[in-house]
Amino acid sequence: MAELHGSVSEPVLDTMNFLNEITHRYPDAISFAPGRPYDGFFETEQVITHIRRYLDHLAEQGGSPNDIRTTLYQYGPTAGLIRGIIADSLRVDEGIDVPAESVVVTVGAQEAMLLVLRALIAGPDDVLLVSSPCYVGITGAARLLDVRVRPVEEREDGFSAADLEAAVRDELANGRRPRAFYVVPDHSNPSGTTMGTEDREELLRLAERYDFLVLEDSPYRLVSPGTPLTTLKSRDRTRRVVHLGSYSKTVFPGARVGFVVADQRVHDADGGQHLLAADLTKIKSMVTVNTPSISQAVVAGALLGVQGRLSQLNAGAASYYGDAMREMLRQLDARLPTARREALGVSWNEPTGGFFLSMQVPFRVDNDQLVRSAEDFGVIWTPMTHFHPGTGGQHGIRLSTSCLTPAEIEEGTARLVRFVEAQSAALRPAGRAA
Incomplete structure (x- = not known):
């Protein structure tokens, strides 16, 4: 409605709800989207x-x-x-x-x-x-x-x-x-x-x-x-x-x-x-x-x-999250070794802690691409465009490792790489191999 404050129609206010909706719509997908702690650290008592x-x-x-x-x-x-x-x-x-x-x-x-x-x-x-x-x-x-x-x-x-x-x-x-x-x-x-x-x-x-x-x-x-x-x-x-x-x-x-x-x-x-x-x-x-x-x-x-x-209090959690980040980087490096990712135009940073890393890809990333990733490849991530107040982030993906097990990281990375490979291949002229 036109008489409501303009903020209610701002895309930034839809980010959390959109990601939650995607997660619930595709419950079998492995999600690198949530930046939340690992549930295994909590006990009811x-x-x-x-x-x-x-x-x-x-x-x-x-x-x-x-x-x-x-x-x-x-x-x-x-x-x-x-x-x-x-x-x-x-x-x-x-x-x-x-x-x-x-x-x-x-x-x-x-x-x-x-x-x-x-x-x-x-x-x-x-x-x-x-x-x-x-x-x-x-x-x-x-x-x-x-x-x-x-x-x-x-x-x-x-x-x-x-x-x-x-x-x-x-x-x-x-x-x-x-x-x-x-x-x-x-x-x-x-x-x-x-x-x-x-x-x-x-x-x-x-x-x-x-x-x-x-x-x-x-x-x-x-x-x-x-x-x-x-x-x-x-x-x-x-x-x-x-x-x-x-x-x-x-x-x-x-x-x-x-x-x-x-x-x-x-x-x-x-x-x-x-x-x-x-x-x-x-x-x-x-x-x-x-x-x-x-x-x-x-x-x-x-x-x-x-x-x-x-x-x-968080010594054990810090160790777990550090291991999760290292496992994610190891899986990415194994599935997209240097020569392959250079040919594709894919790169990522290597944080030493925290919950997140960012990946750059050669194709444009948006919410429609995220839906395709979840639906066809069974993996969820966050478009970096959500985090840019101006323009920017069109080729960026945020990946969170905090709430996943090593097995989920391994399988999720395999699915992510298949998605990236498929989208990158779609950019190449017909008949040309990377």
Whole structure:
């Protein structure tokens, strides 16, 4: 209907539903589309154990039975019940040393994005820059709020500080104000790239030089093998980084608990100062009122069980996901050795962690091609066009390895290669072999 907000007809808002619909329509297909954790790590009774641990913690802190009952069953503080526990965890696990008052507990990282954009974008000339391709959640939130988005295209090896600076200067020259730059520095969704140490430092220097904030979203760090590079927030000396966090990958998605660290100082009308987190809390009170207490109790119990060290809690998962990524790369290399993929014009990157890798193919990729892949070849993936705010991604495929077994990866890769071979062959002139 013409009188509805334009965002409801935006393709980006259809991405999740479309992929879910394809998965349900072709249940026998092997899917490299979902970026969700592996189900094998979850046990039903864990939820009860986590809640029990948190309730015991409240009692140890001096809470009476009535206090504990109220905490669990009633509306809680808008900013969150477990801010102190989250702040302690960030300090010991990530080197992010911030007061609990700078943390806002959200309904997943998605709400955190919405709150931050609503607070930062003050007028029509304010601009959000995003590393492109990027997670559809940020561009979807921007569209809901009518926020202008300027994509900064990744290079083959990922983020480029020079390209970001050029985009910032261009926006300024056109009378617009870059307010923030959104990026997933570690094993990004969708491309799988990781930002190097020098690029991290240069990004922080650019943010200070041109007076914008960095929205750091890094849900895959602690479910990846090896020692991760330090976060942008832990390097942040001038409060330029707003850190977006999620427990969907590190605890479990069904809890729907995330957080935002916003320790930036905001000037009051009377000359005083307060934390940006306080303004985000005001906005949240009109969006979700508060994050469910039961969900916070589960996450808090999980954190308390490992003294805040999510890296310890996820050591086994990180190893599993690392093995899955290596198996995927091994299968691709075996089925499309160097000479063959060069002849076809096929390539892919080789992430060392995270859930995703990206493949480039010689033919155009769209939703119709995905349906054909699912229907005729029994394999599902995600077109990279879904992750490009502008044009781009027409020859890209996102592949997720996180929720599959080694046997599923082996068979799924075989089906994927058959699809790629068939589509590539269709491009060749009649009578010409690759």
